[in-house]
Amino acid sequence: MAAGLIVGIKCMERVPAGYVGVVYNFSGGISDQVLTQGWHFVSPTKKVTTYSVGIEQSYLTSEDKGDSPKDESFSTPTSDGKSLTVDLEFSYKFDPDRITKTFTMFKVQSGETVKNTFIKPKMRAWTQEVTAKFPVTDVFGDKRQELNEALDVYMKQKFEPYGIIIDTANFTNIVTDSETSAAIQRKVTAQQELELANIEAKTAKVQADKDKEVALIAAEQEKEKATIEAEQKKIQAEGEAEATRIKAEAEAEANKKIAESLTPELIEKQKIEKWSGEVPQVQGSNTPIVSIGE
Structure with missing residues (x-):
């Protein structure tokens, strides 16, 4: 027993x-x-x-991390012939619905063995196929996210026929040689300076347009002011001329009435009224001087 x-x-x-x-x-x-x-x-x-059949995390890194106890970072090319050194992390699992096919495909190897002898080596090889489509300036520029997405999609597609499901795959670190890094930095600096110059040029144009608009508005205001002043002077002159005309007509009318009122009888009467009653006086011997008293 x-x-x-x-x-x-x-x-x-x-x-x-x-x-x-x-x-x-x-x-x-x-x-x-x-x-x-x-x-x-x-x-x-x-x-x-x-x-x-549960999600497993795995690493290909230069540091002692997870199942990467030694330096497992690796080199990978770019489309312009530069070399990158990358750290990679990924998560995976075996498809439970196809596990017996996977078992047969890998000749009774355990899942751990498949990871070390197939998954990790293929991660390195297929990563090189992804980075080879990107120039180094994109890798270190604004296409970094696009590179990560391309890696993730590509790994999912490549491992799927083997009954291996890649959950995520992405770069955790990417470096290149010092010469390439310096060249990239120079290009980035030049691009930044160009962008700054463009911004300054656009700002100057905006300011110039604004100054031009202000000047046009000021000129229009001056023109309008001059027009108003000229109109006011015209109205004033016309008013003064009208007043002068009315005054002249009034004076002429008054004079006319006065003239019409001066009859011969009235004139004789005014002469008599102005005479003081004195007769003319003659002075001197040869040339008589007639003196009429005032």
Whole structure:
């Protein structure tokens, strides 16, 4: 009984949480049964290989991080012949609906072995195919996000036929040689200076347009002011001329009435009224001087 218990214990296989187990015979046959998490009794003539069906995080970095205990950063080219050194992180899982096909495809290798001998090497190789489509200035410029998105999409497509689902893939660090970095910096500086010059030119044009508009408004106001003043002077002159005309007509009318009122009888009467009653006086011997008293 004790021997049976020992054999029974040895035949127990544990599938960790987030994993499934594929059962196969030592003779090479695969069982249709896929074991879920937990303890399972497995015949001594059979072996269980586990694969992760939960999201696993993996790294290809220069630092000791996760499953990347040593420097696993790698070089990758750009479209203009430059070389980049990159750190990469990705998350993946095995498709539980195709796990037996994946098992057969990779010849009974465990999920961990598949990761180390297939997934990571292919990540390096296929990353090179992605970066080779981008010039170095785009990698370090405004196309960095586009590069990350291209990597993620490409990895999903490439691993899918193998029953491997890539959840995410992205660059965590990208560097290049010092000469290329200096050239990129010079180009960035030149672009910034050009952008600044363009901004200043646009600002100057806006200010010039504004000054021109202000000048036009001022000229229009001056013109309007001059027109108003001229109109006021015209009205004033016309008023003064009209007043002078009216005054002259009034004086002429008055003089006319006076003239019409001066009859011969009235004139004689005014002469008599103005005469003081004195007769003219003659002075001197040869030339008489007539003196009429005032």
